[in-house]
Amino acid sequence: MDTKEENIGGTAVKYFVVQRDDEESRHLTQLFHQLASERGMEHDNKNPDIVLSIGGDGTMLEAFQLYKHKLEKIAFVGLHTGHLGFFADWKRDEIHELVSMMASTALDSQTIVQYPIVEIELETKNGKENYLALNEFTLKGVDRTLVAQLYINDQMLEMFRGDGICISSPVGSTAYNKSLGGAILHPSIEALQIAEIASINNRVFRTIGSSLILPKHHHCDIFPREQQNLLVTIDHRSILRNDLISVRCIVSPKKVNFARLRPFPFWSRVREAFISFEIGN
Numbered sequence: 001m002d003t004k005e006e007n008i009g010g011t012a013v014k015y016f017v018v019q020r021d022d023e024e025s026r027h028l029t030q031l032f033h034q035l036a037s038e039r040g041m042e043h044d045n046k047n048p049d050i051v052l053s054i055g056g057d058g059t060m061l062e063a064f065q066l067y068k069h070k071l072e073k074i075a076f077v078g079l080h081t082g083h084l085g086f087f088a089d090w091k092r093d094e095i096h097e098l099v100s101m102m103a104s105t106a107l108d109s110q111t112i113v114q115y116p117i118v119e120i121e122l123e124t125k126n127g128k129e130n131y132l133a134l135n136e137f138t139l140k141g142v143d144r145t146l147v148a149q150l151y152i153n154d155q156m157l158e159m160f161r162g163d164g165i166c167i168s169s170p171v172g173s174t175a176y177n178k179s180l181g182g183a184i185l186h187p188s189i190e191a192l193q194i195a196e197i198a199s200i201n202n203r204v205f206r207t208i209g210s211s212l213i214l215p216k217h218h219h220c221d222i223f224p225r226e227q228q229n230l231l232v233t234i235d236h237r238s239i240l241r242n243d244l245i246s247v248r249c250i251v252s253p254k255k256v257n258f259a260r261l262r263p264f265p266f267w268s269r270v271r272e273a274f275i276s277f278e279i280g281n
């Protein structure tokens, strides 16, 4: 991330808002534009310094996917309009404070946190396709159980049979992965996690059963058995495929930047999202 200390009293901060399509998010977006303009910030969808998501975690996933080609130049921040989100940690009544912090905070190594993401390469009958996931990639069977060989670092681990396989980033470890019984990973750990979705285990079929955590520079490959109808999900988006030959997942060399405009340690975020319940959120 480039240091943007010139933002203070210098070049205007450029921002873009990705909003959820509901009345409150639309209203807060209008209010944000008004307050941002009063603070001399510039609305810019091509080269924003900060992308603000207004809505829920799904809105942040949408913002990430919209700007995944410019990750090194952008910092993301989230304001929630529903319940407290994992990415959307600013509340609706903090919008004035948020604008003021965005307009006056220099984006540098002190105010940016960088999180690992998952890079996915799909090998299909028509060539290769590359994707990035902020939360996770999943592969599932559509009309039948998924049957696929799982390889780690070019060695076969198992023949998987079940609903599917989920490969998550550390920030995604608190999302779908958590519901699958996977571990919560601190995002300073550059790793990806493989979790099973309802694997079949009996006297005939066997999988490892535990979720697996792979460090940076390791890779895993999934080779689905031919002629299966599959569902590929990348964060909140899903695609039906019947042309997949293999999938490779690695910890991406790219990272996602989040603007840390005030301290909010990861474990506090975990506690607030899953343990403590604030009335009104």
Ligand code: NAD
Binding pocket: 056, 057, 058, 059, 061, 084, 085, 086, 087, 135, 136, 171, 172, 173, 174, 175, 176, 177, 179, 234, 235, 236, 273
């Ligand atoms: P959404 O925005 O309603 O998100 C679904 C739920 O996941 C929400 O409660 C959201 O707050 C939570 N969530 C999303 N990212 C999170 C994160 N990093 N940490 C903690 N909680 C998080 O629905 P959507 O727009 O379809 O979002 C897609 C996401 O939903 C996927 O990336 C996946 O992680 C999650 N998901 C979860 C399950 C499950 O838990 N059984 C199943 C499918 C998808």
